[in-house]
Amino acid sequence: MIEDQDQGTADADKRTEAKEDGRTERRRRGVNLVITSPARIFLDDLDKSRRLVEIAEEDKEKGRSSLTRRPASKLKVSDRVAIELQVTTLAKSRSRRFSAKMSESSGPDDTKSPNQENSAESASIYPIAFEQRFSVAAMYAEEVEKSIWDDIRQLYESDENKFAFAAAYYTSLSRPDLTEILATSLLSSAIHAFEAYLGALVRTALTVAGPNSLGDLPNLPFDIYQRYGKNVQSNDVERWAIDRRVEDFVRGGYPEWRETFHRWSGFDLDSNGGDWKVIREAIARKKTYERGTGGRIDPEYLKSIDDSQAEGLHPWGDLRTSPKYFRSLADELELASICTGLRWTQHFFPHPNADISLHLERGVELERRGLWRSAMTVFDALLDTFVHSDHESYGITKINQWLCRQELGLEDDATRRAIDSFKPSNAYIRIGHSALRREWTELVDAVKEYNSQTGGGTDLYWMNRMPLLARAMRENPSLKIALGVAPSLGTTGGRRSRKRRRR
Numbered sequence: 001m002i003e004d005q006d007q008g009t010a011d012a013d014k015r016t017e018a019k020e021d022g023r024t025e026r027r028r029r030g031v032n033l034v035i036t037s038p039a040r041i042f043l044d045d046l047d048k049s050r051r052l053v054e055i056a057e058e059d060k061e062k063g064r065s066s067l068t069r070r071p072a073s074k075l076k077v078s079d080r081v082a083i084e085l086q087v088t089t090l091a092k093s094r095s096r097r098f099s100a101k102m103s104e105s106s107g108p109d110d111t112k113s114p115n116q117e118n119s120a121e122s123a124s125i126y127p128i129a130f131e132q133r134f135s136v137a138a139m140y141a142e143e144v145e146k147s148i149w150d151d152i153r154q155l156y157e158s159d160e161n162k163f164a165f166a167a168a169y170y171t172s173l174s175r176p177d178l179t180e181i182l183a184t185s186l187l188s189s190a191i192h193a194f195e196a197y198l199g200a201l202v203r204t205a206l207t208v209a210g211p212n213s214l215g216d217l218p219n220l221p222f223d224i225y226q227r228y229g230k231n232v233q234s235n236d237v238e239r240w241a242i243d244r245r246v247e248d249f250v251r252g253g254y255p256e257w258r259e260t261f262h263r264w265s266g267f268d269l270d271s272n273g274g275d276w277k278v279i280r281e282a283i284a285r286k287k288t289y290e291r292g293t294g295g296r297i298d299p300e301y302l303k304s305i306d307d308s309q310a311e312g313l314h315p316w317g318d319l320r321t322s323p324k325y326f327r328s329l330a331d332e333l334e335l336a337s338i339c340t341g342l343r344w345t346q347h348f349f350p351h352p353n354a355d356i357s358l359h360l361e362r363g364v365e366l367e368r369r370g371l372w373r374s375a376m377t378v379f380d381a382l383l384d385t386f387v388h389s390d391h392e393s394y395g396i397t398k399i400n401q402w403l404c405r406q407e408l409g410l411e412d413d414a415t416r417r418a419i420d421s422f423k424p425s426n427a428y429i430r431i432g433h434s435a436l437r438r439e440w441t442e443l444v445d446a447v448k449e450y451n452s453q454t455g456g457g458t459d460l461y462w463m464n465r466m467p468l469l470a471r472a473m474r475e476n477p478s479l480k481i482a483l484g485v486a487p488s489l490g491t492t493g494g495r496r497s498r499k500r501r502r503r
Helices: 002-072 079-094 093-103 128-155 158-176 181-210 224-228 235-250 253-265 276-290 299-304 323-349 357-367 370-383 394-407 411-421 427-437 440-455 463-465 465-476 478-484 490-502
Strands: none
Touching: 002 158, 002 181, 002 357, 002 478, 079 093, 079 128, 079 158, 128 158, 181 235, 181 253, 181 276, 181 323, 235 253, 235 440, 253 276, 253 323, 276 299, 276 323, 323 357, 323 370, 357 370, 357 394, 357 440, 357 465, 370 394, 394 411, 394 427, 394 465, 411 427, 427 440, 427 465, 440 478, 465 478
16 A cells, blocks of 8 residues: 555656656747747848848849940950949939039029039038929930930040940949839838837747736726637737737837836847947938938938938938948848847746757858858857856857957957867867867868768768858868868869869
8 A cells, every 4th residue: 555655656756747847848949939939030031131132233233244245355354444433433423414404504693503412512502302303304314414425435436345335334324223222122121120029029028927027018998808808818918918018119219129128138239239320320211211301311310310420411411221231231130139139038038958049050150251240249149148058059159259259360368278178079069179279180080070970971061151161171271172072183073173173
């Protein structure tokens, strides 16, 4: 009887332990979803926007190349470059030529055009609206284009090849440019997605950590209670209130975002990661477009940006968003989203074995793009939050952090001592550690050991994707052969490779 009781107690303990393990595993999966889901959605949107800009620019360049390829083949490179510079200057003179035409048609007391851009005197002249500018341009378009073509003929008509290239190049510059229109549209899309991402972080905290974890929720109107109050299992009323709280947070803009994150998580957005001065300007820019100013700078925009950003800008001048501007903004939004998400979720949902593979991969991708300081900021944030010394990703995170310090010239004696004393936990980490110390023989041995363990010897693409190994092979090209990334010159594959290069 006593044995039966003991067995029953043991079984009950096992069931209790299994339940606890199940809750722990569910919490781990929940934390991983909390950490990765909002970030994955936002970063995927950002990557798609980047790709759209790339496609538009590639298409623009293809169109230009198709027009200029044949005449360009008949000129020396130096001649082509000189013609491109000259013709580009002529193309940019359209605005000045339009202004001159307007001055000729105006009275003697009205000789200045309000369409002069970025000049000292334009600050005191109120510019015309875009539709008025279009009307004026239509009046003088033929005359202005004729004057530019006359200049091109005068410059190059004595040389048939040069004239053909200049004419083709100017035609390519005169084609409609969709890249700036696309960048302007994607700016608003990116800011909306970023606001939605920050709202998702707040919603997650309110949903998982408790509806009152960020203060009181808004009062519930009676009609909402009548509509959703019966849906107890799906918590409709609570979710409705949380969504209204999130909307208030997003509408509060940067001041409320900064105050909320600092008050509840203890970190300052400005020093957290990403250039928030750039992000604030982009938000102000989006609002300027939405105010119906015709894409012109208004006083509200100038009040919303830093003084350093306002230098050289005049009220009612054009506010143009180039692909280069959008790419720079996307980089800052990416960095800010990663670092903010890590610190916010670690505060509310700390877990010893959280899955940070998405954030780690984004840091490595920043390394591939040569954005070493941004990459180091990501690895710093990982080590400050979820990646402790016992975390499964600790070794690879530390190695990438040290790599960034080396590439930025920030490796000091303390860093070198830390690298030397580091003990890799497996062959994969030993690859990075060897490459970091530029121990080439040890690196080759580590790669061979890793390949023998994983079967990776048949697929070496991963080596070229690792920024640290790519650096090692640049510094010591013979490693390509030793690691099996490039065929030996003594093999048939090597001879074929040389033949291909000659062809």
